[in-house]
Amino acid sequence: MKVIGIEIDNKRAICYAVEKDNHGSYINLTGKFKSLSIKDDYENSELRNFQSTIHTFFEGIVPQRIAVLKRQTKGRFASSAVSFKLEGLIQCYEDVEVEFVSPQTLKAYYKKNGCSISPQHNYQDKAVQLANYLLNT
Amino acid sequence: MKDDAVNPIIRKFVRNQNDIDIDRYSSKGGFGELYFGKRNVFDDRVALKFYELDAHGNGHEEAQLLKQINHENVLPIIDARVIDDKIAYYLTPEMSGGDLQNVIDNYIITSYVGITVVQKILTGLNELHKEPNRMVHRDLKTFNILVDLQDGVKTYLADFGTIKKLGSSSSSVTASQFTFLYRTPEAITSNQHLIESDIYQVGIILYQILGGNFPMNSPYQWLKGRHKKKYDSLDFWQKDAYLSNYLNELIIKGRLLDLNSLPKYVDNKLKTIIRTATRQDPNRRYQSCADFIKALFDYQKVVKDWWVDNNIVHGKCLKRGCLYRIVSKGGKLIAETSKNGTIWRKKFEGDIHSLIKQINEHNCAK
Numbered sequence: 436m437k438v439i440g441i442e443i444d445n446k447r448a449i450c451y452a453v454e455k456d457n458h459g460s461y462i463n464l465t466g467k468f469k470s471l472s473i474k475d476d477y478e479n480s481e482l483r484n485f486q487s488t489i490h491t492f493f494e495g496i497v498p499q500r501i502a503v504l505k506r507q508t509k510g511r512f513a514s515s516a517v518s519f520k521l522e523g524l525i526q527c528y529e530d531v532e533v534e535f536v537s538p539q540t541l542k543a544y545y546k547k548n549g550c551s552i553s554p555q556h557n558y559q560d561k562a563v564q565l566a567n568y569l570l571n572t
Numbered sequence: 573m574k575d576d577a578v579n580p581i582i583r584k585f586v587r588n589q590n591d592i593d594i595d596r597y598s599s600k601g602g603f604g605e606l607y608f609g610k611r612n613v614f615d616d617r618v619a620l621k622f623y624e625l626d627a628h629g630n631g632h633e634e635a636q637l638l639k640q641i642n643h644e645n646v647l648p649i650i651d652a653r654v655i656d657d658k659i660a661y662y663l664t665p666e667m668s669g670g671d672l673q674n675v676i677d678n679y680i681i682t683s684y685v686g687i688t689v690v691q692k693i694l695t696g697l698n699e700l701h702k703e704p705n706r707m708v709h710r711d712l713k714t715f716n717i718l719v720d721l722q723d724g725v726k727t728y729l730a731d732f733g734t735i736k737k738l739g740s741s742s743s744s745v746t747a748s749q750f751t752f753l754y755r756t757p758e759a760i761t762s763n764q765h766l767i768e769s770d771i772y773q774v775g776i777i778l779y780q781i782l783g784g785n786f787p788m789n790s791p792y793q794w795l796k797g798r799h800k801k802k803y804d805s806l807d808f809w810q811k812d813a814y815l816s817n818y819l820n821e822l823i824i825k826g827r828l829l830d831l832n833s834l835p836k837y838v839d840n841k842l843k844t845i846i847r848t849a850t851r852q853d854p855n856r857r858y859q860s861c862a863d864f865i866k867a868l869f870d871y872q873k874v875v876k877d878w879w880v881d882n883n884i885v886h887g888k889c890l891k892r893g894c895l896y897r898i899v900s901k902g903g904k905l906i907a908e909t910s911k912n913g914t915i916w917r918k919k920f921e922g923d924i925h926s927l928i929k930q931i932n933e934h935n936c937a938k
């Protein structure tokens with residue numbers, strides 16, 4: 436099975452694409468898409484390009500599941516508005532339903548389970564946890 | 573219509589159509605005959621590509637593939653019909669710009685448009701490469717990309733005559749023998765064509781569309797110095813073999829493209845993208861269309877749009893439309909800006925590379 440976990444951090448989407456093969460080994464498929472960021476969220480062409488670029492990435496992988504880490508929309512710890520724009524563009528992908536997983540759900544899961552994948556870079560932490568969660572639930 | 577050499581069955585057929593006014597024949601088709609015309613009911617233009625069937629009535633693969641692949645950046649097919657036991661044709665929209673080579677030769681293509689066209693090519697190509705299709709095009713070149721200039725620049729992958737499916741466990745098929753300038757190092761050395769071979773060919777297209785020197789119609793221009801002398805001294809019947817050997821060598825050594833021939837605004841980052849796509853070693857190229865598209869996306873968002881008109885380098889901020897140009901005044905190169913293209917103010921001074929860098933980094937909102 437192939438999955439993609441995504442954490443959106445302000446103006447960038449951090450992706451982790453991974454396959455668990457029939458022998459239970461994990462193959463990292465992320466390639467150059469460790470992160471995809473935009474510079475100016477008021478530039479329409481850039482946002483359109485963001486959408487087609489990340490969708491092409493999804494199409495190349497053909498994942499069974501894609502999930503985005505849920506962020507707060509309100510309150511003191513609300514995430515930046517730009518991040519929700521990027522999220523919307525990701526949601527427009529039609530080949531699989533984009534799921535949302537809350538940090539609480541992840542936390543509860545990792546209290547009882549380990550993560551079989553170790554990230555290459557620290558910033559990928561959440562995306563990797565999310566991908567591993569998708570593969571095993 | 574100058575189609576005297578065409579099979580009389582086809583000539584008769586095109587003259588007998590009531591629904592389509594066929595008004596143009598193209599001798600460009602290498603394998604099939606191509607005609608263009610206007611459909612009366614829909615008042616739109618279409619292309620008819622005729623092809624031959626074998627004794628069993630087979631030969632529809634190209635039309636069937638086009639039908640199978642539905643994508644914004646793949647030439648749509650309207651219909652295919654058999655007109656005789658040996659001849660069939662398929663019908664597609666006629667693209668107003670013709671092929672990409674025609675557009676490169678006849679229009680000013682800005683860097684932004686050029687990069688966008690290549691991204692579109694890659695998006696269409698990704699559709700072929702992806703599971704479960706796993707197909708390679710094998711003959712990507714400017715002549716096999718069609719462009720519609722009606723609104724914006726729409727880009728379509730065409731000519732599916734060379735497409736092959738990769739086996740479920742193999743990542744290569746035999747290379748196609750067409751168009752030797754686009755042949756990949758791995759085609760020459762081991763007659764293989766991989767996903768990365770398609771990537772390589774798109775890399776060449778990127779180089780061409782950005783204005784790199786690629787004298788397709790006079791490939792002897794690649795010969796320099798003693799090689800040129802040698803070529804000139806040969807009898808005409810030896811020339812072809814010498815030239816194709818020489819070009820094969822250039823391809824294998826990764827020296828076919830001359831990145832110095834690109835306009836100055838094609839900076840090192842963009843050259844690196846071309847270089848990465850066209851590396852000799854397939855393993856060191858972009859490993860997927862998505863990776864290639866991403867590199868272009870990351871590049872495009874931090875630079876201005878650029879073009880050359882009348883030997884003057886122009887730049888533009890895409891968001892606000894502010895204009896830049898680089899001119900020589902009193903023996904010095906300066907960059908000027910303008911809001912409207914009529915009143916120009918001096919902005920920067922320096923050599924060409926530093927001017928381009930400063931313009932790329934300039935925030936015209938401030």
Ligand SMILES: Nc1ncnc2c1ncn2[C@@H]1O[C@H](COP(=O)(O)OP(=O)(O)O)[C@@H](O)[C@H]1O
Pocket residue numbers: 598600601602603604606618619621664665666667668670671715716718730731732733
């Ligand atoms: N639908 C079309 N609209 C405009 N031009 C076309 C169209 N189809 C083909 N052409 C022109 O005809 C040329 C040859 O067509 P192509 O499908 O590549 O055939 P071949 O297999 O003979 O190379 C193209 O390079 C292009 O110039």
Ligand SMILES: [Mg+2]
Pocket residue numbers: 602715716731
């Ligand atoms: Mg062709």
